Amino acid sequence: MELVEESPYRFRIDRHGPMRVPGVVFAARALLPDLGEDRSLDQVANVATLPGIVGAAYAMPDVHWGYGFPIGGVAATDVAAGGVVSPGGVGFDISCGVRLLAADLTRADLPRLREALLDGLDAAVPRGMGRGEVWQLTDRAELDAVLRGGSRYAVERGHGVAADLDRCEDQGAVGDADPAQVSDRAVQRGQGQVGSLGSGNHFLEVQAVDEVYDEPTATAFGLRTGQVCVMVHSGSRGLGHQVCTDHVRAMERVMPRYGIEVPDRQLACAPVDSPAGRAYLGAMAAAANYARANRQLLAEAARRVFARVAGARLDLVYDVSHNLAKLETHPVDGSPRRLCVHRKGATRAFPPGHPDLPADLRPVGQPVLIPGSMGTSSYVLTGVAGAPAFASTCHGAGRVRSRRQATRTVRGQDLRRDLAARGVAVRGTSWRGLAEEMPEAYKDVTAVVDAAEGAGLCRRVARLVPLGVVKG
DNA sequence: ATGTAC
Numbered sequence: 001m002e003l004v005e006e007s008p009y010r011f012r013i014d015r016h017g018p019m020r021v022p023g024v025v026f027a028a029r030a031l032l033p034d035l036g037e038d039r040s041l042d043q044v045a046n047v048a049t050l051p052g053i054v055g056a057a058y059a060m061p062d063v064h065w066g067y068g069f070p071i072g073g074v075a076a077t078d079v080a081a082g083g084v085v086s087p088g089g090v091g092f093d094i095s096c097g098v099r100l101l102a103a104d105l106t107r108a109d110l111p112r113l114r115e116a117l118l119d120g121l122d123a124a125v126p127r128g129m130g131r132g133e134v135w136q137l138t139d140r141a142e143l144d145a146v147l148r149g150g151s152r153y154a155v156e157r158g159h160g161v162a163a164d165l166d167r168c169e170d171q172g173a174v175g176d177a178d179p180a181q182v183s184d185r186a187v188q189r190g191q192g193q194v195g196s197l198g199s200g201n202h203f204l205e206v207q208a209v210d211e212v213y214d215e216p217t218a219t220a221f222g223l224r225t226g227q228v229c230v231m232v233h234s235g236s237r238g239l240g241h242q243v244c245t246d247h248v249r250a251m252e253r254v255m256p257r258y259g260i261e262v263p264d265r266q267l268a269c270a271p272v273d274s275p276a277g278r279a280y281l282g283a284m285a286a287a288a289n290y291a292r293a294n295r296q297l298l299a300e301a302a303r304r305v306f307a308r309v310a311g312a313r314l315d316l317v318y319d320v321s322h323n324l325a326k327l328e329t330h331p332v333d334g335s336p337r338r339l340c341v342h343r344k345g346a347t348r349a350f351p352p353g354h355p356d357l358p359a360d361l362r363p364v365g366q367p368v369l370i371p372g373s374m375g376t377s378s379y380v381l382t383g384v385a386g387a388p389a390f391a392s393t394c395h396g397a398g399r400v401r402s403r404r405q406a407t408r409t410v411r412g413q414d415l416r417r418d419l420a421a422r423g424v425a426v427r428g429t430s431w432r433g434l435a436e437e438m439p440e441a442y443k444d445v446t447a448v449v450d451a452a453e454g455a456g457l458c459r460r461v462a463r464l465v466p467l468g469v470v471k472g
Numbered sequence: 473a474t475g476t477a478c
Contacts, residue, residue, distance in 0.1 A: 067473095093473040130475050189475075200473055241474045323473090403476090 052083025062398030134195025178282025190239025
């Protein structure tokens with residue numbers, strides 16, 4: 001794999017073999033994957049072969065190996081030119097993403113409140129492998145309402161306020177969700193997990209704004225130095241996983257019908273404008289809405305705890321996905337084209353002035369929420385005009401050591417003690433799960449954000465530091 | 473990420 005350094009923070013993989021477009025990797029040298037053990041740049045080259053792909057196959061500074069597509073990847077296909085949609089370009093955790101809420105508390109309030117807040121959150125947040133739910137659904141009809149309405153349906157049912165929806169990507173619900181394309185098995189897995197955190201790198205964190213880089217933008221986002229925040233990182237649980245599994249299989253079956261050949265069967269895909277493509281996009285939107293409702297309910301659980309323990313309010317800053325495919329219009333070779341933009345471990349970052357942003361955010365751009373690894377900083381960024389990669393940026397730190405490697409290095413009990421000594425209180429459910437998330441298993445999120453900003457993908461607005469973390 | 477294998 002040959003990388004050509006085009007400019008600082010931008011490397012090119014020239015077209016070779018069946019690649020239809022080049023690959024572009026946004027990164028500092030130190031962040032590039034270890035070519036010996038991480039095949040993610042080969043995956044970038046593989047993605048570049050997909051029918052209808054335009055521009056380039058992009059990799060973000062947090063890129064690492066994933067299912068078919070790399071995690072930290074962006075690929076857009078031209079719908080009218082036979083462009084495909086691929087479940088592997090979204091990932092198993094459909095609409096996994098981040099929600100940030102700002103409290104009317106300052107850091108100085110925390111010493112007296114922290115343990116009680118974390119104990120309250122520990123009790124109020126269902127989490128861990130296979131476990132759910134804040135919200136007991138009565139039947140499939142109610143789950144279908146979640147799949148169609150996402151956060152909007154949760155708010156209609158009293159779980160939140162209407163103003164929340166202005167601070168959600170897609171006003172809280174992806175359009176054109178088709179619950180009929182969600183299998184009975186996916187429904188079965190999802191029925192008992194609505195309003196649950198999950199496991200792995202998912203978390204709910206109490207944080208403080210440690211540094212503001214852009215005061216006017218931070219103010220527009222509702223953030224100020226010293227403010228206490230809550231960050232939720234969660235996704236579509238077993239339901240999204242099953243939707244991905246089902247539709248990868250369905251696409252493997254129909255690919256020959258469209259004459260599509262891919263270098264890796266994990267790149268299974270179908271034209272956006274085909275029955276299989278539409279079926280996946282309808283199911284994907286439904287799973288995305290499940291994830292949105294999930295984060296809405298988790299935020300409500302946190303609000304109840306903050307109200308009871310501290311008499312404090314939590315206002316929504318923003319909710320945004322980093323695993324989704326979307327139909328968006330972007331210029332290609334100077335003319336606007338309808339594209340299917342796959343973002344897998346990549347965050348949409350609309351620039352100032354974008355018509356899809358609510359009026360109060362339009363002058364400053366879309367909030368982009370970047371969770372760090374456990375015990376490290378998280379960042380709030382914003383989109384910038386004229387950015388490459390179809391208004392996308394990084395999504396987090398990016399794993400560099402496997403879960404197994406991590407558990408061989410540290411015991412969960414020791415990690416929890418070390419974090420506590422550094423001022424980060426932990427409420428976990430699994431010692432092994434905790435060890436797997438050791439900060440050293442990830443890239444340095446600050447270096448990732450610096451590279452993303454240096455590459456012209458986004459701009460820093462604020463840095464948040466953890467005070468306490470609730471882990472699955 | 474995930475009923476960490478159907």
